[in-house]
Amino acid sequence: MLDVLRELILDAQEMPLDTGIPRHLDVRTVPGKATVCIGVRRSGKSTFMLQLMSRLLDDGVPRENILHLNFFDDRLHALRHSDLGVITEAYFSLYPEKKNTETIYCFFDEVQVLPHWEPFVDRLMRTEQSEVYITGSSAQMLSREVATQMRGRALSWEIFPFSFEEFMEFHDVDHSEPLSTRKRLAVQKAFEHFWEAGGFPEVAGLDRRLRTMIHQEYLNTVLFRDLVERHDISHPQAVADLTHRLIDNVASLQTANSLTGYLKSLGHKISRNRITEYLAWLEDAFFIYQVRLFDASLSRSNVNPKKIYCVDHALAASAGSGILVNTGHLLENLIFSALRRITAEIFYYRTGNGKEVDFVAQVPERKRMLIQVCESMVDQGTRSREVAAISEAMTELGLAEGTIVTRNENDQLAVTNGVVNVVPAWRFLLSLSSEAEKTS
Structure with a gap:
C-alpha cells in the first residue's frame, strides 16, 4: 500500500490541472478547520478543488507541498481496510524534510468511501502542519453529518451548478459593463441558451x-x-x-x-x-x-x-x-436557484389580504429583497394583479422598492409607497452576481 500511495501522490503532482471555468466562490480557509465542499452531484466540486490547488501554486506554494488523492481510484481499495495513517507515512517518506517545517495542503476527493475517515482528518489537522480540503458525494457526506462527524473541526461551503454569469464565461460571452447593444444582444442570446441548458457544467455544451x-x-x-x-x-x-x-x-x-x-x-x-x-x-x-x-x-x-x-x-x-x-414555474425556479446561491434566507410572502409574493430574500448586509416572478405582464389583468400584490407587501414590510422579474419586459412603476422595478430575467441575474460580489 505504501508504494501505491507514493506513486499516486507523485502522479497527481505531475498531472496538469484541468481547472475549467473559474467559479465565483469566495471560499475561505479557517485555521484548525477542514474546508469541505458540498453540493448536489455533478455540480463541479472536484473541479473546484483543482482551482483551489491552482491558486495555491499561483501564490508560490511548491507543487510538492500539495497532497491530492481521489479515493474512488480502484488502486486505493485496500486502503479501506488499513490504518489511514499510511497516507501521511507515504507522503513524508517522499518529503521527510517537510514534516513540521512546511504547510502541507491535503486535498481528499470522495473521502467518505474510507471507513473512519473523520478521526484520521481530525488527527491530521491536530498533529501535522497542514490545511485539509475535502469533497464528498452527497450520498454519504451531507452538511449536517460533516458537522457531527468532524466535531466542529470543519467549515462547509456549498457548490451549486453554474450561475448565469459562469455559464456565459463558459461560452466566452462578454458581459462586462457597460453593455453596448452588441453585448446586450449576446447576453440575451446566452440567457436563452441558459434557459434551455441550465447550470450543470457537464451539459453546458x-x-x-x-x-x-x-x-x-x-x-x-x-x-x-x-x-x-x-x-x-x-x-x-x-x-x-x-x-x-x-x-x-x-x-x-x-x-x-x-x-x-x-x-x-x-x-x-x-x-x-x-x-x-x-x-x-x-x-x-x-x-x-x-x-x-x-x-x-x-x-x-x-x-x-x-x-x-x-x-x-x-x-x-x-x-x-x-x-x-409550465414555463412560468420554471422561470420562478430559475430565480430561486439564483437567489439560493447568495442566501439561504428565502421565504414566500402572503399579505394580510391573501395576496402572494414569490420571494422575500434576506441578502447579507442589505435590506430584504421583495421579488415577484411573472413570465409576461402584457395582459392587463395579470399586470394589475402582480403589481397590487407586491405593492401591498411593500407596505406591510416597510419597503420602498420591489422587483418583478419577467422573461423580457423592462419598466419602472410608481406605486403609492415606492417603486416597482420590472426587469428581464437576464438583467436580474446579472444584478445578483454583482450583489454576490459585494457580500463576499
Whole structure:
C-alpha cells in the first residue's frame, strides 16, 4: 500500500490541472478547520478543488507541498481496510524534510468511501502542519453529518451548478459593463441558451437530446444512491413517484398531507411521517428545496404549505413529465436557484389580504429583497394583479422598492409607497452576481 500511495501522490503532482471555468466562490480557509465542499452531484466540486490547488501554486506554494488523492481510484481499495495513517507515512517518506517545517495542503476527493475517515482528518489537522480540503458525494457526506462527524473541526461551503454569469464565461460571452447593444444582444442570446441548458457544467455544451439523457441520469443517481441505497428504502417506487410529483409541480405549494394522498391514490401504503422523511432526504441531497411562509411565528411558518423548487430549472424540465410543468414555474425556479446561491434566507410572502409574493430574500448586509416572478405582464389583468400584490407587501414590510422579474419586459412603476422595478430575467441575474460580489 505504501508504494501505491507514493506513486499516486507523485502522479497527481505531475498531472496538469484541468481547472475549467473559474467559479465565483469566495471560499475561505479557517485555521484548525477542514474546508469541505458540498453540493448536489455533478455540480463541479472536484473541479473546484483543482482551482483551489491552482491558486495555491499561483501564490508560490511548491507543487510538492500539495497532497491530492481521489479515493474512488480502484488502486486505493485496500486502503479501506488499513490504518489511514499510511497516507501521511507515504507522503513524508517522499518529503521527510517537510514534516513540521512546511504547510502541507491535503486535498481528499470522495473521502467518505474510507471507513473512519473523520478521526484520521481530525488527527491530521491536530498533529501535522497542514490545511485539509475535502469533497464528498452527497450520498454519504451531507452538511449536517460533516458537522457531527468532524466535531466542529470543519467549515462547509456549498457548490451549486453554474450561475448565469459562469455559464456565459463558459461560452466566452462578454458581459462586462457597460453593455453596448452588441453585448446586450449576446447576453440575451446566452440567457436563452441558459434557459434551455441550465447550470450543470457537464451539459453546458451539449445538444438537447444528450442534455436530457444526462439530466435524467442525475435524477436516477440521486434517487437510488442518495435515497434508496443510503436510507435502505423498502419501497423505492414510492420515493420515485414522489420526486416526479415534486418536479412536475416546481414553484407550487405542497403539504405532506396532499403528497401522502397523492401517493396513496397510486396504491402506495405510506404514512405522512414517511413523506416528511423523504422530503428531508431530498433536501439533504441538495436536489429539492422547500421554502416556508414568511412569518414572525416559526410554528405558523412551519404548518403552512411549503413551495417546492428543484436545484436546476432545466433538470426539472428534462426530468418532468412535460404535462404539469409550465414555463412560468420554471422561470420562478430559475430565480430561486439564483437567489439560493447568495442566501439561504428565502421565504414566500402572503399579505394580510391573501395576496402572494414569490420571494422575500434576506441578502447579507442589505435590506430584504421583495421579488415577484411573472413570465409576461402584457395582459392587463395579470399586470394589475402582480403589481397590487407586491405593492401591498411593500407596505406591510416597510419597503420602498420591489422587483418583478419577467422573461423580457423592462419598466419602472410608481406605486403609492415606492417603486416597482420590472426587469428581464437576464438583467436580474446579472444584478445578483454583482450583489454576490459585494457580500463576499
